Amino acid sequence: GLTSIGADNTNVNMGNNHSVYTLFNNEIENLFKGNCYCHILHNGVKWGHQQLTVDIEKFLVMTYAHFSHSAKRIEELKSYHEFYEQDFHVLLKHIKIRWLSLYSSIERLLLVYKPVKSYFSDQLNKEIPKELENHFQSEETLCVLSFLHHVLFEIQKTNLELQKECITAIDSYRIITSLQYKLKQRLNTGFFGIHCRQMLDRIPSDTSIELQASFVRFISTFLEYADKYFSQNVAILEAIGHFGNGIENLTWSRIQKCIELTKIEGLNEDNLFNEFTELKLTFEIIKKKQVPLFDQIQFFLSNEQEKDTNTSLPMTIRQNEMDEEEQEDQTNVIRSYQLWAMLFAVNATPTPNMKKLICFLYSIPASNAYVECVFSDMKHIY
Template identity: 25%
Template sequence: METSSDSEEQRNVTPTKKRKLHYEQKYSHLWEKDKNYSGAVLQPTVTSMLPESATKSFTDKIKSGEIKMACFLAEHNLPFSLADDLKDLIQSVAQDSKLASELTFGRTKAHAIVTNVTVDESTDRSSTKHLALIVRTAIEFDVEDSFLCLIPVVDGTAIALHNAFTKYFEENNIPYKENMVGFAADGTISMFGQHHSLSTLFAKDILNLFLIKCICHSFHLCASYACKKLPRGVEDFARDVYNYIQNSTKRIGDYKEFQCFVNVKPNKLLHLAQTRWLSLLQVVKRLLEQLPALRLYFQSAVLTDRLLAAQSILNKCLEPTAELYLEFLSFVLPYFNDLNKEMQSESPKLYLLYEKKNITYKTILECNLKPECLELTEQEKTSIDVHEKALETKILKIDFEKIENHLPLKDLYLGGKVAALIIMNKNTIHPDQIEQFRQKCLEFYIESLNQIKNRFPFEDEHRQRLKNFRFLKSDTLLDSNLKRSVPSIAHLGLMFPGLCPTNLTELDREWRTLRNTNLPFQEDRLIKANEFWRHISKIRKGDSSQMFPLLAQFAQNLLTLPHSSANVERLFSAINLMKTNIRNKLHSDTLTGLLFTKSGLKKNREPSQEHIKYFNKYMYKFNLSENDNKNE
């Protein structure tokens, strides 16, 4: 018998649903062998039904992406071992990207792309020496320096270097004897020795080859040898200060407190590097800026550290003439550094060398010679017709070592700040110290003049060759006075028979015609030489033929001549960034590929069709040894 409450409870109970059974479906490859289903194997895929161009385009996009990834590693000097991590990162960020999911980028592929797709003597961190070749070309007056190759060398002698050059040219079918018009390198004996060097061997191979030592190296050496005439304590002071403070984290922190106390900029002290062209001037300027803080810091360091090194540096800080020498260097070094920086340019600068060198030479002469030595006498003015030429000749032949030609020591010009300091400290600096300081500065001037004269000879033939390059300047044709000073360039053609057309008469006729041609940019005196001559080459006659074909071609040939090896030094700097302690055994082929990749990135960051073409199974090199492959 049921109660009313029991029946009510039964009516409120929800009936339980029956659970559905889950069947896991598995694919069986045995079905493919069944005759009833074998037709499915032959069924075309969706991608195969697309046009061939669409499939190819997607594949090229993958290749292009992987080339960009390899270029990223090369540009930022990252090891190829990061390739897998880079791919995984991109795929994790772009999980919904079909393109990202198809990337198969690893260390081996990255190495292959850089060495086989994108693609002066130096000692790197490994035991392999390399000879770096950079070529200068001019196409339609676009002068460009391009990395050519990196050749491993064992022997650094002139013959070995020459053999390495010629072997590379022959293996790559480069007719260097026909195409090579100039050669520039640093002034080492193996490169530019007078009797037996790489330059003399090239001169035997190629008639009328233009040879020049790196101008930047030469001016750096002029300043370096002149600085040796100053007391060594100046250079030692710069090194000792850096080594004492910058090699200790605690001392760096303590020094910052003194910088704040005397209210000088919290700049770091700079290291004096002999191998860096422009380092001395920057070090001197930084020492002058920090001198108040340095004096106070080392007074404290002597009391707390009680080290002889601190006492020695303090003595140099407090030396009465220390600031005078630093201020003198701050005044005189820019004469060399400014010219050095200009000649490091990748654009043609050889046509400016004669003028810039003469300006520097004459400016230094004016600092220490009597004014009458640099002027023509009344007799010289009347006996010589061309005033400017006579004055130039006199300046170049003046005996700057002769005591009678020198200004009195008290009248030497050593910079405005030096003169002010001498007056301000006349009661604290002994007159004998000031006189010795001035004598050392005079010796600096004399040595710098000697160095300039020896490294840039003033003999008539060499001087005339450099001087005649001035016809390439736009100013020469835009200034009526300069225009008249160059009536002919036929003699320059004789100096460069390999670069000049054989018809000198026609060449000179074109030049004299150009001197009397109205040019559209007469107000712009700052136009670059290559841009100026590009315009000249486009001037046409009435029949649409070139008006100045021989002259334009001659100018372009001269603009390809080298003036320095600064581009090679930049290449060595790039190699030093690549060859770190972690990546200290990069193979030469890998280095070459990295350098080519970096060079290509300057022009275009998008892979070309040529890159895509070389992106195939043949880009992998399996002939490298196992150790070489493990270096990356």
């Protein structure tokens, strides 16, 4: 049956009065509210941006628009790249409703900042808007850009992780609390990136103090917005998060806590305890084999793929391989849901109660990124 509603966080979807969630919840008791944390992070940045002294979004849009429909201006800009002996890179358009465009636009602008700044500082060019000229001559604008580039890197990385096919609500607690910790460390230490700090030391002290205060407000506002949604489900997310570590460190008390919070119907706790104990024993046996656990899981997945080539498993394997390639240390990553699947398959006796519990928990989404991708694909098709 239906376990959760995964959607963005508008009132029509997740509000308390006559929303999609409440209408379903009236029919299905204990329906989980699957807030989309990709939307939450994006909107948190939007609210935090209002605390800054410079409207960076407007600045990026104006800069891009200046070149977007003029081949002549682009050719003029290329001459400045040649002067600095720098490869030409087109500016990236920032679209306010796109999750990941702000960081990418800032990163690209900073990459080509010197030639672009020289272009907008040319006093002989009468086509340059005065507002853009002032921005590029201002150290304050560059300082805010550097701050956002530093902070948005962590938010961008978190957003991308939440969009992965293998991520579910089981991973949400780990992912969101990690981001919260990293941003709180920046608040506590006042560190907003080395380039930002160097510029803060150069500019007048009163401007520097004002900028640092705005940076603190940005991070605080972002954290407050994210926590408004995260705190609603933090107890459940923390409880189910233990299942994401596999079975080795999972305890019966944590399973009981999870059942208490999720209120899954139809579970026989006596049988569930026995099944959990059997699976723990099975895990200990396979862990003692000479073949590494990761290789055992990959062998199991390969066999499952051969059994039924019409299932979605091949796509899942390819996605996992792509995800693993993105890991900075390139280590072999054991996905918890793959481990659970193998344990259920190799265990000597059926474990229907544990399987029902695991299937319920892994069905809860961390975001609706997949649906958003479908929308984008359909837009291109039509």
